[in-house]
Amino acid sequence: MNQDQSEQKNTHPVTINEGFICEKCKKENPKATKTCRNHCKFCLYSKHVDDKVPGDRASTCLGLMEPLGIDYNSKKGYQIVYLCRKCKKRARNIAADDDDMDLITKIMQRQNIGFDF
Numbered sequence: 001m002n003q004d005q006s007e008q009k010n011t012h013p014v015t016i017n018e019g020f021i022c023e024k025c026k027k028e029n030p031k032a033t034k035t036c037r038n039h040c041k042f043c044l045y046s047k048h049v050d051d052k053v054p055g056d057r058a059s060t061c062l063g064l065m066e067p068l069g070i071d072y073n074s075k076k077g078y079q080i081v082y083l084c085r086k087c088k089k090r091a092r093n094i095a096a097d098d099d100d101m102d103l104i105t106k107i108m109q110r111q112n113i114g115f116d117f
Helices: 005-007 099-110
Strands: 062-072 076-083 090-094
Touching: 062 099, 076 099
Parallel strands: none
Antiparallel strands: 062 076, 076 090
C-alpha cells in the first residue's frame, strides 16, 4: 500500500456490534440480533462515539445523544433522531427490533402535537 492509499479515510460504515451498559439508565444492553447495537433499547439514548463514519469510534466528544424524534425512511424504516447534549451534533440511528416501542410511540406522539424537544 502506498502513502496515498494509507492516507485515504474510510468512508464506509464500520460494523461494530457489542453489548454495553447505558450511561443514561444504567441498564445492560446485549448485542443486537439483526444489526449493530448503537443505542440503548430501554431509554433509546446513545453515546456520541462516531465522528465522520458510523462505527469509526473517532469522536472525542463522548456526550450523551438524546432521542428527540422519529423519522420514517422507506428503505431504512424507523430512525431515531438524536441531538448530542454536549456538542449539539444531530444524527439518526435505525430503530432496532427490540427497542422500547412504547417509548418510540411516545416520542412520535410528542412530535405530532408540537412539543419542543
